[in-house]
Amino acid sequence: MYGGGYIFDEPNGKQLREEQLHDDPEKLAAFEDRIARGEKIEPGDWMPAEYRRQLIRLIEQHAHSEIIGALPEGTWITRAPGFKRKLALIAKVQDEIGHGQLLYNAAETLGKSREAMINDLLSGKSKYSNVFNYPAKTWADVTVIGFLIDAAAIVNQVANAKGSYGPYCRALERICYEESFHLKQGHDAFIELATGTPEQKAMLQDALNRWWQPIMHFFGPPDKTSQHSEKLMQWKVKMASNDEMRNQFLDSYVPKIWELGLTLPDPLLRKNTATGRWEYSDPDWNEFFRVINGGGPCNAERLQVRKWAEEEGRWVRKALMNPAERRSLPVA
Amino acid sequence: MSNESLDPRVNRLKLGDPSAVIKVEEGENWNVYEVFHQEKRGAHHEHVGCVHAPDPQLALVFAKEQFARRKKCVNLWVVRSADILAFDVEDEDMFANNLEKNYRDASGFKVMEKINKFKQSK
Amino acid sequence: MSSNAALTDLIIKMADDELVQGHRNSEWTGLGPVMEEDIAFSSMAQDKIGHAWALYRILHENLGGEDPDRFAFMRPEKAFKCSHLVEMPNSGYDFSLMRHFLFDHAETVRYESMRESSFEPFQQLSKKFRGELKYHTLHADAFLIQLCNAGEEGYARMQTALYETIALAAGIFEPSAAYEETLIADKVYPGEKELYSRWLDQIYPVLVKAALNLPDMNTITPVYGGRQGFHTSYLVPLLKEMGEVFNLDTEASW
Numbered sequence: 001m002y003g004g005g006y007i008f009d010e011p012n013g014k015q016l017r018e019e020q021l022h023d024d025p026e027k028l029a030a031f032e033d034r035i036a037r038g039e040k041i042e043p044g045d046w047m048p049a050e051y052r053r054q055l056i057r058l059i060e061q062h063a064h065s066e067i068i069g070a071l072p073e074g075t076w077i078t079r080a081p082g083f084k085r086k087l088a089l090i091a092k093v094q095d096e097i098g099h100g101q102l103l104y105n106a107a108e109t110l111g112k113s114r115e116a117m118i119n120d121l122l123s124g125k126s127k128y129s130n131v132f133n134y135p136a137k138t139w140a141d142v143t144v145i146g147f148l149i150d151a152a153a154i155v156n157q158v159a160n161a162k163g164s165y166g167p168y169c170r171a172l173e174r175i176c177y178e179e180s181f182h183l184k185q186g187h188d189a190f191i192e193l194a195t196g197t198p199e200q201k202a203m204l205q206d207a208l209n210r211w212w213q214p215i216m217h218f219f220g221p222p223d224k225t226s227q228h229s230e231k232l233m234q235w236k237v238k239m240a241s242n243d244e245m246r247n248q249f250l251d252s253y254v255p256k257i258w259e260l261g262l263t264l265p266d267p268l269l270r271k272n273t274a275t276g277r278w279e280y281s282d283p284d285w286n287e288f289f290r291v292i293n294g295g296g297p298c299n300a301e302r303l304q305v306r307k308w309a310e311e312e313g314r315w316v317r318k319a320l321m322n323p324a325e326r327r328s329l330p331v332a
Numbered sequence: 333m334s335n336e337s338l339d340p341r342v343n344r345l346k347l348g349d350p351s352a353v354i355k356v357e358e359g360e361n362w363n364v365y366e367v368f369h370q371e372k373r374g375a376h377h378e379h380v381g382c383v384h385a386p387d388p389q390l391a392l393v394f395a396k397e398q399f400a401r402r403k404k405c406v407n408l409w410v411v412r413s414a415d416i417l418a419f420d421v422e423d424e425d426m427f428a429n430n431l432e433k434n435y436r437d438a439s440g441f442k443v444m445e446k447i448n449k450f451k452q453s454k
Numbered sequence: 455m456s457s458n459a460a461l462t463d464l465i466i467k468m469a470d471d472e473l474v475q476g477h478r479n480s481e482w483t484g485l486g487p488v489m490e491e492d493i494a495f496s497s498m499a500q501d502k503i504g505h506a507w508a509l510y511r512i513l514h515e516n517l518g519g520e521d522p523d524r525f526a527f528m529r530p531e532k533a534f535k536c537s538h539l540v541e542m543p544n545s546g547y548d549f550s551l552m553r554h555f556l557f558d559h560a561e562t563v564r565y566e567s568m569r570e571s572s573f574e575p576f577q578q579l580s581k582k583f584r585g586e587l588k589y590h591t592l593h594a595d596a597f598l599i600q601l602c603n604a605g606e607e608g609y610a611r612m613q614t615a616l617y618e619t620i621a622l623a624a625g626i627f628e629p630s631a632a633y634e635e636t637l638i639a640d641k642v643y644p645g646e647k648e649l650y651s652r653w654l655d656q657i658y659p660v661l662v663k664a665a666l667n668l669p670d671m672n673t674i675t676p677v678y679g680g681r682q683g684f685h686t687s688y689l690v691p692l693l694k695e696m697g698e699v700f701n702l703d704t705e706a707s708w
Contacts, residue, residue: 044421070484075339077480081700081708082523083507087500090480094496098398101489105382108364114384115356122354135338139699139708171381178402189708197706301337304347305485307354312345313487316547317360319601319608320386325363328414330382332366340695341481344543361488383490390600393593394490397497 023048035236040166043109043332054237056110057126059168063103064121064128068302070096072136073145081139088185092146095178102171105330109167113329122307130288131214133296140193140200140207146186148211148253152218154179155249164236167332187256194260201262208257209265216283217291219246225285250278365391366416367399368409377409388412458517460633461573461642463535465517467681468564469509470536471626473526474689475557476502477696481544494593498554501586505561508582512575527700531690537680539622541688551601552615555594556623556657562587563652564643572641595660602664613666620669624650624676 027046034041041047070093077093080086104114120126131149136142154176161172193204220242232238240248251271257264268281291299337343348354361384368377380399385391391410400408419426434440479499486492510526513519539557544550565583568576601608627650630637638645654671661668679685700708 042421044418067484067489071339074341074484075337076699077483078340078477078695079698082527083503085708086480087503087507090483090496090500090503093483094493094500097484097486097489097492097496101383101398101493102381104489105364113358114361115358118356118361122356137338174381192707196708197703199703200706300350301342304350305337305342305345307350307352308345308347309485309487310354310356311348312485313491313547314356314360315607315611316487316491316601317362318357319604320390321359321362322386323359325386326412326414327359327363328412330364330366331413331416331418332379341485344481384488385490386600389596393596394494396589397494398490401493401497 023050032234035164035234040169041164042166043329048235050231051235051237052110054232055165055168056107056112058237059103059107059110059165060112060117060120061127061129063100063107063117064126065132066096066100066103068121068128068132068306070100071302071305072132072134072298073142075136076139076142079139080142085189088189089142092182092185095182099171099175099178102174103168106165106167106171108329109332111329118310122303122310124294124303127292129218130291130296131218133291133298133302134211134214135298137210138203138207140203141211143186143189143193143204144207144211146182147190148186148215148257149218150179150182150186151253152215152249154183155245155252156219159239159245162236163239167330170332191260194262205262208262212265213283213287216246216280217285217288219243219249221285221288222282247278250280254278362386364413365395365410366413367391367395368411369399369405370407370409371404373406377407382413383410385410457633457636460630460636460640462513462517462519463630463633464637464642465509465513467535467537467630469506469513469526470534471540471557472502472509472561473506474534474536474692475540475553476500476504476506477692478540478542478544479550479554482547482550487547495550495554498558498590498593501583501590505579505583508579512579516575523700524704527697528704529693531685531693532683534685534689534693535681535683536685536689537622537626537628538677538686539619539625541680541686541692542622543688546611548611548615549618551594551597552612552619553623554590555598555660556619557626558587558590558594559657559660560623560626560649560653562591563649563656567644567649567652568642570641571643576642595663598660598666599664602666609665612664616661616666617669620671621674622677624671624674625678625680627653628676628678628681630681 024046028048031041031045031047031051041051073089073096074093077086077089080089104117107117108114117126121128136145157172157176157179161169161176163169190204193200195201223241223243250269254264254269254271266281268279271278290296294300363385364382365385365388366382367380369380370377383391383394383398385394388410392408395408395410399405476499479495479502482492483496483499484492486495506526507522510519510522513525514522519525539553542549542553561583565580565587568580571577571580598612602612603609627646629646634645637643643649658668
């Protein structure tokens with residue numbers, strides 16, 4: 001699962017201009033024509049350096065979000081109530097790791113090794129979705145994550161699956177299929193609490209209240225402030241604007257929350273029937289940037305746990321390394 | 333730190349210094365193997381993705397759970413990515429005229445037209 | 455046919471082992487040494503928990519036992535009959551891999567021995583779990599042999615892990631004082647002593663390929679007690695954690 005709100009590199013930085021100077025105009029035109037025709041770009045194709053760079057960044061952030069995203073829900077693996085929930089939660093967290101695997105492979109086809117990506121995650125150089133820097137305090141949090149964060153991720157991933165880069169689209173196709181299981185099991189567990197005892201319902205309402213702002217942050221800053229270049233849209237790297245995706249999410253899921261008699265902690269939240277758009281209070285965007293820059297409640301723990309896992313597994317990986325092997329990147 | 337997590341699993345770990353620099357060495361995640369999936373007997377094996385593994389045997393072991401833990405599967409192949417030989421993408425033009433060579437295709441032969449013409453001429 | 459008490463006793467031992475082993479292995483989900491292995495190990499943890507669930511369902515449906523969720527998530531420590539091997543915390547991946555190797559071979563010989571069991575639900579489970587267990591032992595054997603042949607560190611770690619776990623693993627085969635003979639006579643299964651010897655026959659060739667030293671089994675004392683409800687100090691916290699949410703309200707639906 002993963003949201004929008006990924007941080008593309010400044011599109012008007014110095015680096016970009018220099019790189020673009022080196023792009024052969026003829027090749028660039030052919031590349032852009034291909035995308036305009038709706039064809040996919042494959043790993044061996046010529047591509048602008050900036051396209052490669054932004055895609056690596058995007059897919060890598062997505063991959064990191066999957067393996068970090070396994071941690072908040074993993075919090076409840078040993079405590080899931082009953083066989084069905086226990087098995088579904090383990091299977092779900094397993095899928096997140098599986099998605100990470102698919103996405104790192106897709107990013108590797110662009111020339112950055114899995115190891116380099118992991119190192120950039122561990123050093124804090126590379127980001128992941130902010131939403132995973134919040135704690136899963138109760139069982140109800142798992143149901144909110146499983147239902148709503150996965151729902152939000154689906155909105156984003158379905159959009160990205162129509163992008164221009166073949167390996168990323170193929171990975172997303174499989175991921176979206178599995179996300180439908182995540183959403184369904186999350187919704188099921190969510191409904192169970194919403195329709196359960198007063199204590200269960202209160203637990204769910206409390207979780208919903210805490211998660212609402214991170215969910216509103218999930219698609220990234222409002223369009224009026226975020227700089228997503230037209231180029232990235234034209235190249236089909238970015239497929240939909242943050243506000244568009246947020247609106248689509250609200251439209252599909254707010255009614256599903258309200259129909260269960262639950263409330264959302266935003267008195268302004270409503271659908272404007274004249275425009276068909278949702279209106280809401282602006283979430284605290286300073287908080288969003290504070291968390292991205294490491295100031296969230298769980299940033300430190302998440303990275304510390306990933307570092308532990310890499311350290312703990314190192315002897316297994318090193319023991320089986322074969323330096324004589326001909327190594328290569330994934331083909332497709 | 334290690335006793336403050338909400339995850340009891342994490343509280344059992346001996347977490348290291350959060351500021352420690354941990355680096356994974358190039359090649360530590362092993363080599364890449366392409367995975368081919370056969371959905372049912374009689375079907376072709378189809379490419380579904382790849383796994384990182386130290387050797388073909390473990391590649392197969394890993395591929396089974398990463399690519400065949402859901403849905404139907406009867407067999408898998410794995411092959412080192414480095415052993416795949418493919419055309420360059422620029423060579424796509426070699427295939428460009430395929431569709432024009434209709435003498436290789438049943439649709440290129442208008443038998444009924446000829447028969448009807450013959451019948452009408454009688 | 456054996457008495458329900460004898461069958462119930464055997465099923466609880468098998469199921470509790472599967473549940474606790476699966477639970478321990480699931481603690482690695484998301485934290486494994488490499489993503490591919492994380493996925494594989496997590497699948498096997500799910501399989502174990504699934505086996506436990508299937509066994510508790512047999513208790514519930516065929517032998518008048520309680521609802522599986524209530525039985526698994528609410529029982530006190532004393533009523534658990536798992537072996538000490540599965541209760542031990544995951545000290546490291548070496549320990550977990552070795553326990554997985556020893557446990558899964560034990561499980562394999564057990565279900566294999568039940569193919570012709572006089573208790574029909576065992577026959578069905580034996581068929582049903584066969585493919586899964588084949589994968590589990592394939593995985594365990596491949597890892598063990600490769601790690602041991604790869605160099606000094608892998609070899610030393612796995613040898614240490616074997617020394618740490620072998621007496622605990624032998625404890626899986628603690629015979630029942632009350633029911634062993636009836637279960638054998640009634641052809642429910644061949645009994646713990648026989649399974650123990652089949653298990654040794656099965657793990658030995660793999661250990662040879664890995665060049666590991668199996669201690670003289672006559673000199674080790676199998677760690678018994680779990681089957682009688684005597685447990686390590688690790689079980690109580692594990693059960694408390696496992697039932698934490700369920701026990702917030704055992705009448706509620708989760």
